[in-house]
Amino acid sequence: MFSKACEYGIRASIFIAEQSLLDCKVSLKDVADAIESPAAYTSKILQKLSKSKLINSDKGPTGGFSMDKTQLEQVKLSTIVYAIDGEAIYNGCGLGLKNCNASKPCPVHDQFKVIREELKKMLESTLVKTLAVDLEKGLTFLKR
Amino acid sequence: MFSKACEYGIRASIFIAEQSLLDCKVSLKDVADAIESPAAYTSKILQKLSKSKLINSDKGPTGGFSMDKTQLEQVKLSTIVYAIDGEAIYNGCGLGLKNCNASKPCPVHDQFKVIREELKKMLESTLVKTLAVDLEKGLTFLKR
DNA sequence: CTAATAATGGATAAATTTATCCATTATTTA
DNA sequence: TAAATAATGGATAAATTTATCCATTATTAG
Ligand code: FES
Ligand code: FES
8 A cells, every 4th residue: 555665654753743742752763663664764764754844853962853733733644645655646546557537547447536535535634643642542553 | 556567467357358258369469558568577467367267368379368258257356456466455554564453453553444445345346347348338448 | 290379487687665884964961 | 172962865785576588388270
């Protein structure tokens, strides 16, 4: 469904959000440990999220990654997915034709459209912060 | 969503189904031309579908790929996807944890489950033959 | 039986994605 | 100001996916 990079990105964001709700900054290592991901690769992904202003990053001692109030209120799953995987998931054709196009539809266009719209709606209506709250409550898990 | 191989596989199947409904066998080249895919790569995919008994293939002159009555009645999108991409799409975790597991759910488990179930239902309720009929009518397209 | 045809299978190659390494930069504390 | 810390950026490397090439096998028609 999503690329590995995107999966890591979502998991990392949820962890950072959780810790930010507890007023804690986290280091790259914290993140990699929490989501069980390769640190260096995760670093690249966090850089991308940071450049897209979805998370903050600070250098030096006391540095680390965090999300501020505004980010916590605004960053949705869709924001993350878009920043990492781009818009392919929204307007890509399910059978790989370039661009889904209703006026020259592929054989599964009608069926796919429904699913894709559901997915889109879901991603757009889910705040990372909300997921972080459940994580903090111990209801969900970032690794296994 | 699906791998390129799976996209080619679905498009190829629909084309073969369409031609089989018209009682025509098609060669590898016919398929690759019809779906605008690299022939040699497509060949590998068709071999896989053939070994899974989803399509027939015959060597020699008058050979080619085809689907018989039974295959046309039985092969669904889900059959193709399963043969090529495996079951990952059905029981894989949306965030990449190994196996979706409701008793130790990832943060998006509930949301994802809904989407995945929709997708599954859609794939399982769509016969390749049905898609082939619309293609034959000129209502849908395999390339663009 | 021969020649032509078309799929098959194995070996590679190219491209993309995922992952690692390390020197550099910015920041903080002592 | 020096030392320690943590992210950054660039260069590679490994792994996976996608794609190509070619010799072989099976089949058909002449
Ligand atoms: S054209 Fe293929 S999904 Fe719309
Ligand atoms: S555990 Fe992640 S989708 Fe079910």
